[in-house]
Amino acid sequence: MTTAIKFEHVKKAFADQVVVNDFNLNIQQGELFVLVGNSGSGKTTSIKMINRLEDPSSGRVLVNDRPTTDYNVQKLRWNIGYVLQQIALFPNMTVAKNIALIPEIKGEVKGKEQEQREKVRNLLKQVNLDPDNYYDRYPRELSGGEQQRIGILRAIAFKPPIVLMDEPFSALDPLSRTNLQDLVIKLHRELHNTIVFVTHDMSEALKLADRIGVMKDGNLLQVAEPQEILRHPANQFVREFFQGSLGNDLYETPVRQAILFNELKEEQGDSTKAAPVISVDDKLANLLALLSEHPTIAVQNSNQEVLGYVDRQWIIRYLSGINDFN
Numbered sequence: 070m071t072t073a074i075k076f077e078h079v080k081k082a083f084a085d086q087v088v089v090n091d092f093n094l095n096i097q098q099g100e101l102f103v104l105v106g107n108s109g110s111g112k113t114t115s116i117k118m119i120n121r122l123e124d125p126s127s128g129r130v131l132v133n134d135r136p137t138t139d140y141n142v143q144k145l146r147w148n149i150g151y152v153l154q155q156i157a158l159f160p161n162m163t164v165a166k167n168i169a170l171i172p173e174i175k176g177e178v179k180g181k182e183q184e185q186r187e188k189v190r191n192l193l194k195q196v197n198l199d200p201d202n203y204y205d206r207y208p209r210e211l212s213g214g215e216q217q218r219i220g221i222l223r224a225i226a227f228k229p230p231i232v233l234m235d236e237p238f239s240a241l242d243p244l245s246r247t248n249l250q251d252l253v254i255k256l257h258r259e260l261h262n263t264i265v266f267v268t269h270d271m272s273e274a275l276k277l278a279d280r281i282g283v284m285k286d287g288n289l290l291q292v293a294e295p296q297e298i299l300r301h302p303a304n305q306f307v308r309e310f311f312q313g314s315l316g317n318d319l320y321e322t323p324v325r326q327a328i329l330f331n332e333l334k335e336e337q338g339d340s341t342k343a344a345p346v347i348s349v350d351d352k353l354a355n356l357l358a359l360l361s362e363h364p365t366i367a368v369q370n371s372n373q374e375v376l377g378y379v380d381r382q383w384i385i386r387y388l389s390g391i392n393d394f395n
């Protein structure tokens with residue numbers, strides 16, 4: 070495995086306030102790494118040290134095994150996409166111009182206007198915006214969710230090897246948020262780039278992450294895969310933090326979250342052949358309703374691939390486990 074980003078004993082202080090403390094972390098190439106923690110825990114400061122919007126007070130950050138300070142800042146940033154909560158689209162530029170901003174600046178478009186136009190049109194299609202309709206619009210003619218889509222396209226369109234996303238969906242309504250999370254998963258699967266995604270929302274972290282880093286007061290408390298964090302939280306704080314993400318209504322919990330706690334069963338002869346299907350995005354309430362009628366249910370992902378099976382024993386174990394967790 071190749072390390073894309075490495076933090077070595079990184080410390081950051083503003084005046085005498087230490088906001089990131091002895092931060093050590095390796096993020097692998099192609100990984101979707103989620104940094105999660107409460108407001109003020111140092112998430113934004115940490116990722117700003119990757120594209121040098123901040124520099125460490127001590128320690129160092131390496132990108133592709135080279136200290137960030139060795140790079141020309143401009144070139145470093147051109148290779149690192151950046152998406153923020155407040156999308157900063159240029160109001161006087163069309164959607165197409167906004168998306169193609171970086172290659173324009175780099176002078177890569179000259180003489181290839183037609184090719185570029187096709188590229189941008191394809192990108193719009195990928196995020197379900199009809200290019201005939203959206204290509205020439207201005208940001209003010211877009212909804213918040215649509216603007217955020219363009220912001221994401223601008224950050225990833227020209228395949229920067231690294232993309233930083235700082236709470237990009239926290240200002241959006243739940244439906245747009247879900248759609249854009251799915252978009253990030255899809256684009257990541259296609260581009261295999263390294264993504265560092267910051268959020269304070271545990272269920273967002275669980276949905277997106279290959280690995281999660283949990284921050285508190287400038288310290289990295291645990292780094293692990295979602296499943297590992299849920300099953301073996303490093304300490305009481307991590308346990309309680311994730312407990313909060315379970316929400317008040319257990320039955321509204323997505324199936325995907327339940328299967329992180331409790332592994333799915335494998336195919337087992339006839340009982341699984343006729344099993345009805347539920348999506349990982351569906352709610353636990355619907356899974357329970359199905360289980361009241363059928364002994365076994367197949368769980369599939371958004372590509373309609375069966376991931377495994379659950380039965381009544383499984384759900385009882387899950388529910389009693391949750392009780393334990395609480």
Ligand SMILES: Nc1ncnc2c1ncn2[C@@H]1O[C@H](COP(=O)(O)OP(=O)(O)O)[C@@H](O)[C@H]1O
Binds near residue numbers: 083088106107113115
């Ligand atoms: N430029 C700055 N000057 C002084 N303090 C700052 C600056 N940027 C961030 N901080 C402080 O650092 C701490 C961590 O902030 P931040 O990294 O933005 O946290 P998070 O993104 O997790 O909410 C906060 O207490 C914040 O007030």
Ligand SMILES: [Mg+2]
Binds near residue numbers: 112113114235
């Ligand atoms: Mg922040």
